[in-house]
Structures are given as structure tokens and as C-alpha cells.
Amino acid sequence: MPTAMPKRVCIVGAGPSGLVAAKSLLHDAPRGTFDVTLFDCQTRIGGLWPSHKDDSTGLVHPRMVANQSKHTVQFSDLAWPEDVPQLPRAWHVGQYQAEYLQTYCSGAKLILGTRVEIAQPLDTSTSDGLPSGWWVQTRSLEGEVKEDTFDYLLVASGFFSNPALPPMSHRDHDVPVIHSSRYRDLPGLLGKANASGGKKILVVGGQMSGVEIAGTIASHLSSAVHSPGPSPILNPEKYSVHHIIQQPVWVFPLHTSPMPTSSAPPFLPLDLGSYNLSNRVHPLINSQGHISSEAAKIVHSIYETALGTDQSIFSPAVAVTAAHTGNPPYLTVSDHYMGFVRSGLIAVSHGRLQGLSGSEATVSPSNDQISDIAAVVFATGFAASSSLTFLPTSVQETLSLSPSDLNNTVALAFHGTHHPDVPNLGFVGFYRSPYWGVMEMQARFLSALWAAGGPSSPSLPPALKKALSNDTSIERTINLRTDLQASQFPMGDYAWTMQEFATALGLERSPPRGKMPTLPPADKEMDILTPARYPPKSPTESQQTEVIKSLQQTEATAWAGVGGSKFVARAVFRSLLGEWKLERSLVSKLPSHPSGHFSGTAKFLLRNGTGDGREAEFDALGGEDGDPGLEYLYIEEGDFKASNGLTFRATRRYVWRYSEKTDKLSVWFVKTDDEKRADYLFHGLEFVVPKEEDGQRGENGKGWEATAGHLCVDDFYDVGYQFNFKAVNLWDWRLTYTVRGPKKDYKIDGVYSR
Template sequence: MPKRVCIVGAGPSGLVAAKSLLHGTPKGTFDVTLFDAQTRIGGLWPSRKDDGTGLVHPRMVANQSKHTAQFSDLAWPEDAPQLPLAWQVGQYLAEYRQKYCSEASFSLGTRVEKAEPVTLATVDGSWSGWRVQTRSTEGEVKEQSFDHLLVASGFFGKPALPPVSRGDHEVPAIHSSQYRHLQGLLGKTGGSGGKILVVGGQMSGVEIAGTIASHLSSAVHSPGPSPISNPEKYTIHHIIQQPVWVFPLHTSPKPTASAPPFLPLDLGSYNTSNRVHPLTNSQGHISLEAAKIVHSIYETVLGTDQSIFSPDVAVTAAHTGNPPYLTISDNYMDFVRSGLISVSHGKLERLSGREATVSPSEEQIGDIAAVVFATGFDASSSLSFLPASVKETLSLNPTDLSNTVALAFHGTHHPDVANLGFVGFYRSPYWGVMEMQARFLTTLWAAGGPGSASLPPTLTEALDLDTSIERTMALRTDPRASQFPMGDYAWLMQEFASALGLVRSPPLGAMPRLPPADKEMDILTPARYPPKTLSEAQQSEVVKSVKQTEATAWAGLTSARFVARAVFRSLLGEWKLERDLTSKLPSHPSGHFSGTAKFLLREGTRDGREAEFDALAGEDGDPGLEYLYIEEGDFKASNGLSFRAARRYVWRYSERTDKLSVWFARTDDQKRADYLFHEVEFLVPKADGMEGGGNDGKGWEAKAGHLCIDDFYNVKYQFNFKAVNLWDWRLAYTVKGPKKDYTIDGVYSR
């Protein structure tokens, strides 16, 4: 008779647990029922563009690529973006459920209210299990018995709001997970302006500050009516406790190259050929020496200590002895540089009326229009159904948002609570670790639990040597605890694989070689750890997934893939522009232009690309982002004339085609695009020096051509990066036609 398993939660953790239990042992070992309070599967991840009911905006860009946000035996569609939107992740999960969880029972719209461990006398001895009480959205209460209880209700349970949020403030105050758009935060019409206060300086704080800044920028610089009144009168004030490293979504595996190649952030981060094997844990307690090393690595990857953006976000020598904190945002730093985001260090002490006080400096921040608390989640709410005795055994500490409970073998179980397991209950639950946790519990329970003689020897040894509970308890009071205390991703995958007797599969083919060790890339993805037994269909998915990752790595390192995106991201803000015009015809005088060029971020618009835009909206509803380019300055001609000059363009980046394009602005409405000027074609460097990069130190070069009636524009670009950031760049073009023969050469610098 199969063992009945109750899974609480039908998000990624619940689904991969169900799949493992149903397929990871001889069929029929487990009978699985999943309960979820939501009326859909997916947990945090909505599967529709218009589903705004969850904790994640459906259009949020995942901060891990599709190569990491996946399970081992389901590849993403070939045309899926490298960085999927939240609703696309939801669709991936829907396909996973259909493919692997059809034999599970789903009770959606049903909340688990109580779960009590019970032991009953039977004719065969005794039975230990769980009595579970549930309540449906219609109010129907049921009680059922299960052999095992598996918690997959998610670490991101209930938004955590500090006591100061309940002060006598006079402005809207929400948690970052509730933010969707400016109208929802400020009201449909907005107001007279002021500061939007963002509280919290880790992942969600940086992400939400950057998101709100992009929405404000779009409201100001897009054509047509603004979604709120006076958007130009709002700014963002961000309170952080210490400077954090802000990584863009794409980084370079050769940051010192003059023409650095780019890859999605996680492909470089999880290239294990750069680490000593067997891997040791880089998280947990961070020594002074280890902290300095990691800070140095981060500075090399970014090419700066971040002082180029503002001294308020610089990670200086005063900070490098502390454990490093990493966050991810494509545009946060350039919005700081532009002044749209200002930063204060400290802790929000008081919030009264429209004024905030920051300790310990007692800085007063006035004219507050709204507050967004990016203060994390109360994970203990996800365990509300467990009895007090079990919570005590698990050493539940609701105030410790990183180490809420103390669990054995990397967050999977507790030896003193029979038949209770956990999957994905920790900060940053990378999908590969979730899958490993599910496999671990499947093997453990199928063999009869800890101490069973039926356990595989590798698992018995791993359990004997495990110190996860002691480690968690020690980290609760450790002032040098890391950002992700449970362990680093690659090390966790190694430890689970060793316990389960899994071997990471080799790459399918040769991989690019990278400095400093001149070794082939060895990128860790879930597909590198497939199940021990694979059906033909599963094997096909594994191969497809690994091929996608390897093809992406090769494309990023041997072509100009992702360079257009890196350039586009780094253009945001204001540049100093010096341009020479040299004419061969007396009718067009030569001269020099000196001024500024501003790249003003906004949501993608339809103008000039109606058919493409409508097709894109019909497929995924994401027009992407674009810039309104405004150039202003003084032109001094060689004949002595001087006048004020200005011009406007619209710059666009297409995720689908990986193309950067420049469009003329309309003369009757200069916020709107008119027609295409040119597409930028990046040129692959001729040489590839291991340390210095190729292209003879010239940076990334690009070209374009455009025929305008009888005049041909021959365009040349040169983009000079310092690691991930565009340092300066040059735009030159010659124009030849019946009445034109001149050259323009402009240099842009910060």
C-alpha cells in the first residue's frame, strides 16, 4: 500500500517534491496530495500576464536566467528569453505539472490549518503519521491522515513590516511585494510630488527602488498623458544600512578585456572551473580575510568600487572587512548617478506625518509622499499550521528572517520530528537545490527514515557527518554571518549529489576557455544533475537544456551576443558630448558642438514599429524599454557663427533580436519616434588576447548605414567599457549626397 504524503504548497518546491516522490522510486511507493491556499499552482510565480494577486508582479524580470531557473528534465522553449518574466516562469511550472505531476492530487484554494503528529496502535504494531485539517475557500473543513507531511509553503510567507510602519504617518505605506505601479502607490492622479521613501537595502530594496525609478522616468518622458500628475516632481530616497554591491543582469567573464564579452550573470557565477574541488562552502561565517577576497572579486567584476555613481553607494576600505552583500539591478546605479535616487545610511527610526528620522545620524527626511518597505518576509507564517511543540523542536525564531528554523541536512528535515520534511524553505531557494532536497527526502522516506538499515551507504554517511542544525543555531548570533547563511549554491549541489550518489554529467562538447586558469567553462545547471534513471523523453529534455546553456556560453564568448544589451543598459543618464563637424562643401560650414546628451529611460512605445509591436504584445505583452535621447548644446561654426543646437532620437533594444536601433523623433511631437535611422551592427574583435581582450584596445566597434532620400549615412561606433560599465564612447559618421559631404565625430563621456 502506498505511503500517503501531504505536500503544503504547490509552487516550484511543491511541484518538484511531488514529481520526485511519484517518479524517483518504484512507482506506487507514494501517493501524493498537494494543498495550496491559492486557486492556482506556481506559488510566487503567476502564469498569466494579468495576474497581479500574488507577491510577484507578472512582468517582473527574473534575476536568474532560464539556465538556473529550471528543473533538470524540463528545458525551456528555444525562443524563451534568457531572463524570463515572472508569468513565463509560471507557464514553465504549468508545463512541468502537466508533464510530471498528473498522478498527484491537487486541492487548490484549500488552506492547511492544522497538522498534528499522531501515533496509533495497529494490529501490526503502531503507525506514526500526521492528521491534517484543511479549509477550502468555500469554508468546507476536512480532516485527513497522511504518512508524511512535506512543507513546501515557501520561505516568502507574509510580508514583514517593522513596528515603525505603524506610526502616525500621513502617507501611503506598502510592502515592496505589493507594489505594481505608480497609480497604486500614489493614487490614480498622484499628487504634488515629494520623496518616495524606500526602506531596506538588500535584494528587494535595490530592485524596487530601481523599478519605481524606471516607472517615474517613463511617466515623465513618454508621449501622451502621464499615469499620475506631476511625475517630474517625485524622487526616490533609499535608506540602506550599508553599501551593497549592485550587479547588472549581464556581466563579463573577461572584465579586464578592452572589448569584454557578456553573459547572463549566473553563467559566470556558476562556472565552477574557477574553484578548487571538492568545493568548500563560501557562505555561513565569513572571516575578515574571506570578506576582503570576495569584495575584491566583486570590484573586479564591476570594474569599480561604485564611487563613480555616488560616494553614498561606494564600497570603500571601511566596508571591505564586513561580509559582502550582493544585489541585482540593471538600472539602480545609473538612477543614483542621475539623482533620481538618493541614498541615506542607517535605520528608519521614526515615521511621523510626512517626515522620517534615520538613526544613528538623526537625519531628517521631509516631504515624503509614500513609503515602500523592502524589509523581507516573515517565514514563520508559512508554518502556522504546525503545533507549538513541533515549532519548539525546530527552534523556530520568527525574528530571524534568515535562520527561521534549524533543520538537518541542508534544510530538509529534523531527526526528532518523524515523517516531516522541507523543500525550498530557505532564502534564495535556487531551483537545483529544491530538486535535490526533494530527491533527498524521497530516498530517505522510501528507505524508512534516518537510521534505517535500508539507507544507501552514501546517505548514511552524509547524515552521520551532518552539522546543519548546530551551524544554523550558531549563525543566529554570529555578527559575521553571510547574506545567504544556508550555503552557496554550487557547494550545496555537490553535497546533495554526494549523499545521493549522483554524478554531475560532463559537458556535451568542448567549452570556451577562460582566464585566469585558462580552463574550459564548467557551468553548473540543474540539468547537469539529471535523475539516475531517465526515460527517453526526459533524456531529450536534459540534452536540450544543456545544449541551450553551452550554446549561450559560446555565443557570448565568440560573437557580439549580449553586447547590445550591455551598451543599452549602460547608456542611462547624462553624458558630456564634444563633437567636430568637418565639411568639404562651403554651403555647410565646419565647426564644433559642445553640450550634453541625455538618455531618458521609458517603457517601449509603438511609434514607427506598429506591426512588430502589435505582434510582440500578442505574444508576451512586453514591449521592453527604450530611451528618449535629448541632445542640447552650442555649435560654433568655423565662419564665426554660434548658435544653440538640439536634436532628439529614440534608442531601442530588442531582447528578441538582440539588436540596438536608433530612430528619428517626430518633428510635431518630439517624444515620439518617427522612422528608423539605423540598426547598430557590432563587430566581433579580430583577436582574443586572454588577458587584455581583442580589438587592439579599441573597445567594441560597431557600424551602421542609412540612405535618407539621396544622402547616405555611413555610421561608426566605438564603445569603451570598464568591465560592465560603459566608460566613454564615440559616434562618427560621414554623409554623402548631391549636396552633402561632411564628417561628424562625437565623443561621449560621463
């Protein structure tokens, strides 16, 4: 009996969407069903993700920290290496894709440096009346044009492939103007001499990328001012960031607490707590799309509880008040944005950028003028429609293409996978906020749909057929285009979308590997959704090994955070940013050292990590694993009034460091001849896991405690810390030293408050 010829599939794009699509077509469908060719206009795979530490060809800075953990930024059957940080850098993601390509996509033909210019449906039809395929024209970087035909066309060219800039960015102006995806460093933005002479870096756009880039630029400015050695720009202290947002948004740190009301809250990567299915009613319902005012108020309240504030503690300009809670909430992620807002390095205005002329901007509807601008960074999203220019106008019209709608650019069936009127055209990753699990599910869905003969085939499995018949994705997408109560991520709640795909494909969500921590308010074991919870139906032995490894990594991380002190040092480090009021008492038992009281301020000034005193930890590129991380220059200033009546001005400096590799916080002395440089280690903090009292973490509301010790010649410093959090934010903290030696016997007790 003759064997059917494989169906040829052209995949446009070799980023994560294209790779997982190729893998699914080759491995999830019966072997030999599909013959796969991937095209990408770049000379490497990865899409917007850089391939190595110094790769500047992508739309993401190589050292950008992902705002989702490696437990979410992954596919089901390839676990991350153990030594990769919990929050991978962008270049780590590029390397993960290279490993995925080698592991699962060797059977595909990969053609790089080649752009798909035209994809035209063939006029001829098959015996069942369906179009027989696609005529595809490509052009290489060298200009070589080729033509080929395929049975199926799969678009994986990227929802985030082309930065969207407003028309005013192309008009005459006196300052540099870039898209946020193009920002790399201050010299690249401002130039070496800053010819404009302005002082404000204007960031336009108040969603994810706007908050992230404003926080990043502020970090770079702070580092330029407070780091030792020459600054990368002239007079960095004169600059600030001015951020224009349309409405206040919730800014979450990268680590949050699943127990925000605890006096000693544990911490986990943001997504692990967000995707805890134990806090959801089952079966899941979609929490995205149209958001009623009542539903919006509930979510706003949940966010306020998670953060422990309406954000007014940072600035009235970022407070989410009752005037805003009837509108759908917007969530953003940044560790340092709010700290810089509080310190004044980031100023916030509400409205839209109406005009840009010379070095002055106008904000509507207030018509306020922002002058003295040095540069403008537009965090205005991406024009997804540019990824579809190779499709003919007739197909674009069938897809209800709306270039002006950056959220709902095309109207596709079953969660962004296809359109029933163009059955041999598919989409993977053409989805705002394409969590990796959704990309994988979309790829599996198309593999199953096409292997069965398409959406109208009588061979469709019953579950798939039922899912298609009940689907309202196209209608919902079109309605959301004019819905004033549309959510931030209108294409669907992540967990619900995963559930819908799994039901259609007959996939079971695997249980956790072992016992998980039990958490309020449900008082149930954590049930964290990750892509590995939906493994392949018939995994190979190596796939099963990867799935188990991934699940074990998630389980270990949950226990380390909830049952131990992991990530607490990071949460403390993040919260220290800025200025504190300091009141310190000194009680001496020896008359040679008078007692007294210090009153003043303590500033934690953020900067890039330095190698001073720890050169062995830094590799040739600088920093741990090629990343210098961040640290603080600590400057304390105030007046000390001794018990003998003498009053004098006092100051001291340290360097505070957090090591992501060891999850440790440490304090270092500074050099006497250069007070910006660390000298040698003072002490490292050891956090004490609190006891549970009546189901509550912490004893008598003490908060997180840490201990340390330091021997200085003959004197021993016994150090104790107490950090009091309100949800994710450090509210106040105490530092005590008990010093004993041949000629010393005193105790220092300092309280830090905002």
C-alpha cells in the same frame, strides 16, 4: 506475496517546491511507494509566481524580470521553450510550472483553494516506535472543513509567502505604506491625485528587493516624465526615490562579463559566469555562512574587479570603501538602479528607519529627518515563520523556530530538509534564495530518505547514511543566528550545496555536451553549473531529451556570448542611462557646409517602450511578446561654433531602442510635431566581433565596434561606433558619421564621456 500499501504524503503548497517534491516522490522512488496529495490555499498553482501576464494574485509582478537566467530557473528534466527570453518574466515562470505539473505531477491529487490549518502528529506509533503519521485538518475557501491522515507531511509552503512589515508600518501616518511585493505601478502606490502632496517615495531596505524596487520605481517615474501622451500620475517630474540602506551593497547588472579586464568584454547572464565551476577549487568548499574578515576582503575585491569600480563613480553614498570590506559583502541585482543614483533620481541614506510620522521619517543613528514623503515602500523581507502556523507548538520548538530571524527561521538537518526528531516531517524550498536546483535536490533527498525508511533506518544506502552522520546543519544554523560575520545567504553556497546533495544521493554531475569556451584566469573550458547537469539517475527517453535540450541551450548561450556579440547591445543600452558630456567636430570638404565644433550634453532618458514607427511588432497587449521593453528618449543640447565664426544653440532628438527578441540596438528619428514620439528608423547597429590578439579580445584596446548605414534621399550616412567598457560599465564612446551625396561630403566625429 501482498504488495505494500503506498505511503500517503501531504504536501503543503503547490509552488515550485511543492511541484518538484510531488514529482520526486512519484518518479524518483520506486513506483507505488508514495501516494501524494498537494494542498494550496490559492486557486492556482505557482506560489508567488503569477500564472499569466495579467495575474495580480501572486507576490511578484507578472512582468518582473527574473534575476537568474532560464538556465538556472529550471528543473533538470524540463527545458525551457526556445522563444522564452534568457531572463524570463515572472509570468513565464508560472507557465513553466504549469507545463511541469502536466508533465510530471498528473499522478498527484491536487486540491486548490484549500488551506492546511492544523497538522498534528498522531499519538500512535509503528512497530519500530516511530510516530505513525499526521492528522491534517483543511479548510476550503467556501469554509468546508475536512480531516484526513497521512504517513508523511512535507512543508513546501514557502520561505517567501508572507511579507514582513515593521510595527511602525501599522501606526498612524499620512502617506500610503506598502510592502515591496505589493507594488505594481505608480497610480496604485500614490493614488490619482496624491493627497499627501509629498515628493519623495521612500524605499526602506538595502538588500535584493530594496535595490530592485527602488530601481523599478525610478524607471516608472522616468517613463512617466519622458513618455509621449498623458502621464499615469499628476506632475511626475516632482517625484524622486529616497532609499534607506544600512550599508553599501554591490549592485550587479543582469549581464556581466567573464573577461572584465578585456578592452571588448563579452557578456553573459550573471549566473552563467557566477556558476562557472572552472574557477573553483575542487572538491568545493562552502563559501557562505561565517565569513572571516580576510575572506570578506577577498570577495569584495572579486566583486570590484567584476564591476570595474568600487561604485564611487555613481555616488559616494554607494561606494564600497576600505571601511566596509572587512564585513561580509552583500550582492544585489539591478540594471538601472546605479544609473538613477548617478542621475539623482534615487538618493541614498545610510541607517535604519527609526520612525514614521505624518509625511516625515527619522533615520537612526544619525537622527536625520526625511521630509516631504509621498509614500513608503518597505523592502523588509518575508516572515517565513507564518508558513508554519499549522504545526503544533511542540514541533515548532523541536525545529528551534525563531520568528525574528528572517534568515535562519528554523534549524533543519541536511541543508534544510528535515529534523531527525520528527522523521516523517520534511521541507522543500524552505531555504533563503531557493535556487531551483537546490529545491530539486531537497525533494530527491527526502524521496530517497523516506523510501529507505527514515534517517534511523538500517536500510539507508551507505552514501546517504554517511552524509547524515557527518551533517552539522542544525548546529551551524543556530550558531549563525548570533554571528556578526554571517553571510548574506547563510544557508549555503549554491554550488557546494548541490555537490553535497549529489554525493549523498550518488548522483554524478554530467559533463557538458560539447566543447565550451576557454576563459581566464583558469584558462579552462567553462563548466557552468545548471540543474540539468544533475539529471535523474535512470531518466526516461523523454527526460533524457529534455536534459540534452537544456544543456545544449546553455552551451549555445555561452558560445554566443563569449565567442560572439550576443548581449553586447543590451550592455551598451543599459550603460547609456543618464547624462553624457559631448564634444563633436564637423569637418566638411565643401565650402557650402562649414566645418565647426559642438560642445554640450546628451541625455538618455529611460521610458517604457512605445510602438511608434514599429506598430507591427507590438501585439494587442503592447510590446514584443506582450512586453513593451524599454527605450530612451535622447536629447542633445549645446553650442555649435562654425569655422566662419558663427555660434548658435543646437539641439537634436532621437529614440534609442533595444529589442530583446533580436538582441539589436537601433536609433530612430522623432516626429517634428511631437518630439517625444519616434517617427522612422535611422539605423540599426551591427556589432563587430573583435579579433583575439595574444589571447586578448579587441585590437589595440579599441573596445566594441559597431557599424550602421542610412540612405536619406541621395545622401548616404556611413555610421561607426566605438564603445569602451571598463568591465561592465561603458566608460566613453565615439560616434562618427561620414556623409556623402551630390551636395554633401563631410565627417562628424563625436566623443561621449561622463
